[in-house]
Amino acid sequence: MKFVDLSHTFEDGMPGFRHENDDGTHTEYTAEVSPFFSHEESREKYDGKAAFEVTEMRFQTSMGTYLDSPYHRHLEGRDISELDIGELILPGTVVDARGLGGDEELTTDALPREDDLAGSAVLFNFGWDKHWGSEQYHSYPYISEAVIERLIDADVSLVGVDTLNADDHQNPTRPAHTRLLDEEIFIVENLCNLDLLVGESFRFFAVPIKAKDTAAMPIRAFAEVDQ
Structure with a gap:
């Protein structure tokens, strides 16, 4: 293991x-x-x-590698304390999205077609963790609205990115947070080391402390790789 x-x-x-x-x-x-x-x-x-x-x-709870609950975007949504542990330990899939530049959107062509993504954590590897701590980190690639809808249709349980935000920071409607969290699809941002999981079969762990009335919380995100 x-x-x-x-x-x-x-x-x-x-x-x-x-x-x-x-x-x-x-x-x-x-x-x-x-x-x-x-x-x-x-x-x-x-x-x-x-x-x-x-x-x-x-610290503000949207700091470091962290998990967004539905309450982060939707006032009536569940907060961090209301998420079950079983919802945060999931089979994982990495989408290799390396090669995009800052402020570029990822299209549906990058999504796996043959895999069953229902109930899984889909993690987007933009390779952006290499810019962590630099000015370039604030200008990042993001998933398109078409990708968001495909993820919802596939009934995924969690979406993760190795960037500052799953959304285009120039789009005030914040479609990833609005649509995904409304569907109870949780979001993890500021991941790293996803290169090590490309092509691997693994379980993804995204468990925060049980904090009440909290919209987001840092986590110790990690993968258990099948061997």
Whole structure:
């Protein structure tokens, strides 16, 4: 049995996302990770015989490699805490979508025709994880509306991308999030290492903490590869 880590490292000052302000400037968001109290600070509480650290984190939940619940897009949708574990451990398929440039859309020609995708996690390997942390990462390829509809028709359970967003950032209707999450097809963004899964048979794991009233949550995404 082999496991492939599909998650970016979650750390202080990590790459995050940006929002455009009314004046055209951008606000950058990231995670803050630091000791709430350190080993050295705690040592005296245990008469010098033991020491512990408790770590404090502050971040928006759409950070790092993360899962979107239906509530992220739809107010009446299920939140992260309401998703069953069995919905987040799925047979996986990687679509090799490498070769597209920034702001290019993926067409239905790239989708597998013969495979049964019902109930599976379909992960799109754009090869964009190589740009993680760079300015180029913010201009990325995305799945077209025709691909979105094909995925819905195929009754997939989850869609993942190795980019910042499954949607074209220039399209305010956000069709991937609107259509997929309305159909209870979950979305994982900022995956990595999908190159290692091209042509492989695997199970995909996308389990977050059980956080109530939460739209999205970072996950430790990984694949269990059949051997």
